[in-house]
Amino acid sequence: MKISAILALVLVEVAFAQDAPYDVFPNAQPPYYRVRYDASPNEGELQLAVQYTIWIPPNVKTLRGVVVHQHGCGEGSCKSGLTGAFDLHWQALAAKHDCALLSPVYEQPQNADCQLWCDPRNGSDATFQKALADLGEASHHPELETLPWALWGHSGGATWVGGMTLLHPDRVAAAWLRSGVPLVVARPDRPSAKTVDLPDEPLPVPMMLNLGTKEGVTVTDGRFSGLWPTVQRFFKPLRERGGLIGIAIDPLTGHECGNQRYLAIPWFDACLELRLPAKSGEPLRSIPNEQTWLAAVRETTAMPEASFNGDREASVWLPNQQVAEAWMQYVSDTKVADSSPPPPPTNIKSSGGKLTWDAAADLESGIAYFIIERGGKELGKVPPSPKNPYGRPLFQGLLYSDTPTQPLVRMQFSLDEKSPASGDYRVISVNSAGLRSSGAE
Incomplete structure (x- = not known):
C-alpha cells in the first residue's frame, strides 16, 4: 500500500475519534477497508460527512462487481450502516459472485434533511464513485472504480438506489428498493x-420494489401510509415501457425490513448470475426472456410468462422459477423455504479456555446459531438465545435497517474449567430455516 493511502486510513481513524455519534464502529482491518470524507462547503457537493466500509472476499484476484447495502434516513438508520459490510449473510452473496460488499454511512444529524444525501444529484453520487476509486487503491483492487453495482437500499436508501439506477443504468446490475422510491410526482x-425523470425506453436493469403491507397497502393511515401510492406511481410507467420491475409486498411488516433478505438475496443471486459478464470489465449482459415468470401485484401466485393471462404491463416481473417460488412464499407469509444445509464451520481452535472457529453463512438462510459438542454431547449454543425483533432470529442479530447489531458477535465459546484444552470438539452451524451443517472438528 502506498504511503499516502496508509496516511489517509490513519487520518480516517483519527477523524472518527473526534466525531460523535459516528465514532463507535468495528475496526476495518483487511479484508475490510474504510475511507471517510468531510462535508463539503461547496454548492452541489455532498454537504454531509460520509464514510464507506468495504469487504473484499479473500483470495479473489479480480473482482466482478460491488454489492452496496445502503441504510435509510435519520441518525439511527445511518449509524446502523456502520456494520453493513460485516454482515455474514450479505457477504455470502457477494463472495459467490466475486463481488465486494460496500456499506456507506452518511453522518446525518437527526434533524437534517435526508435529501442532502439520498438524492444522488446532491453530491452523494460523485462521492460514492470517488470512494470506490480510493478503496480500490487501498485494497489493491483498482478495478473497483469501474465495476458494475448491485444496489440495495432501505427507505431513503431506496430513494438513493432508484436515483442511481436511473442515472447509471449501464452500471447497475440489479436494484432492490425497500420502503422507498424516487419521486416522479x-x-x-x-x-x-x-x-426524477423516467426513461422513455425500457429500463434494462432488474428492479424490485419491496414494502410492508402497513405502508399504505392494507393499513392506510399513519406515518408511512403514503408509500404505497408513491410506489405505484414509480412502478406503473416503468413496467408499461417494458422495464424488468416487480413488487413484493411483505404481509407482516411496516417500515422495518423484516424477513426481506430471504427473498432479496436469492433475487440478487439470480440477477447477478444472469447479468454479470464472465470477464471483469466487460459490459453487463441482458437478461433473456425464456425464464421469466409473471404475477399480479396483489396476488400470491406467479406463473411462467407464456401461461400468464393477466395484464402484462401491470405485472410483477420475476427472473426465473426459483425466485418466483420464493416470491410466492414471501408475499404469503415471508417463510421462504430452504432445503440446503449451511456450510460447516472451519478452523476450530481451542486456546485460553475458549473455543473459536470460522464460518461462512448459508446463502439462502444465513446463520441463526452454532451448536457446540464434545464427545457427541451438546455443551451449549452461540448465542444461547438468538434474537431479532424484526424477523427470524440470527447469530449477528439484526437492526431496523437490516444490519448486524454492535458490538459484533464473535465466533467463540467459553469452555468449562473442567473441559480439556483439546479434544473432539465439534461446531455445527444452524441456519435460520433450522437446517444443520455437518459438524466441524
Missing part, C-alpha cells in the same frame, strides 16, 4: 425533494 409536503 412532486409532493407539497416534501418541497425539498426533487422529482
Whole structure:
C-alpha cells in the first residue's frame, strides 16, 4: 500500500475519534477497508460527512462487481450502516459472485434533511464513485472504480438506489428498493425533494420494489401510509415501457425490513448470475426472456410468462422459477423455504479456555446459531438465545435497517474449567430455516 493511502486510513481513524455519534464502529482491518470524507462547503457537493466500509472476499484476484447495502434516513438508520459490510449473510452473496460488499454511512444529524444525501444529484453520487476509486487503491483492487453495482437500499436508501439506477443504468446490475422510491410526482409536503425523470425506453436493469403491507397497502393511515401510492406511481410507467420491475409486498411488516433478505438475496443471486459478464470489465449482459415468470401485484401466485393471462404491463416481473417460488412464499407469509444445509464451520481452535472457529453463512438462510459438542454431547449454543425483533432470529442479530447489531458477535465459546484444552470438539452451524451443517472438528 502506498504511503499516502496508509496516511489517509490513519487520518480516517483519527477523524472518527473526534466525531460523535459516528465514532463507535468495528475496526476495518483487511479484508475490510474504510475511507471517510468531510462535508463539503461547496454548492452541489455532498454537504454531509460520509464514510464507506468495504469487504473484499479473500483470495479473489479480480473482482466482478460491488454489492452496496445502503441504510435509510435519520441518525439511527445511518449509524446502523456502520456494520453493513460485516454482515455474514450479505457477504455470502457477494463472495459467490466475486463481488465486494460496500456499506456507506452518511453522518446525518437527526434533524437534517435526508435529501442532502439520498438524492444522488446532491453530491452523494460523485462521492460514492470517488470512494470506490480510493478503496480500490487501498485494497489493491483498482478495478473497483469501474465495476458494475448491485444496489440495495432501505427507505431513503431506496430513494438513493432508484436515483442511481436511473442515472447509471449501464452500471447497475440489479436494484432492490425497500420502503422507498424516487419521486416522479412532486409532493407539497416534501418541497425539498426533487422529482426524477423516467426513461422513455425500457429500463434494462432488474428492479424490485419491496414494502410492508402497513405502508399504505392494507393499513392506510399513519406515518408511512403514503408509500404505497408513491410506489405505484414509480412502478406503473416503468413496467408499461417494458422495464424488468416487480413488487413484493411483505404481509407482516411496516417500515422495518423484516424477513426481506430471504427473498432479496436469492433475487440478487439470480440477477447477478444472469447479468454479470464472465470477464471483469466487460459490459453487463441482458437478461433473456425464456425464464421469466409473471404475477399480479396483489396476488400470491406467479406463473411462467407464456401461461400468464393477466395484464402484462401491470405485472410483477420475476427472473426465473426459483425466485418466483420464493416470491410466492414471501408475499404469503415471508417463510421462504430452504432445503440446503449451511456450510460447516472451519478452523476450530481451542486456546485460553475458549473455543473459536470460522464460518461462512448459508446463502439462502444465513446463520441463526452454532451448536457446540464434545464427545457427541451438546455443551451449549452461540448465542444461547438468538434474537431479532424484526424477523427470524440470527447469530449477528439484526437492526431496523437490516444490519448486524454492535458490538459484533464473535465466533467463540467459553469452555468449562473442567473441559480439556483439546479434544473432539465439534461446531455445527444452524441456519435460520433450522437446517444443520455437518459438524466441524
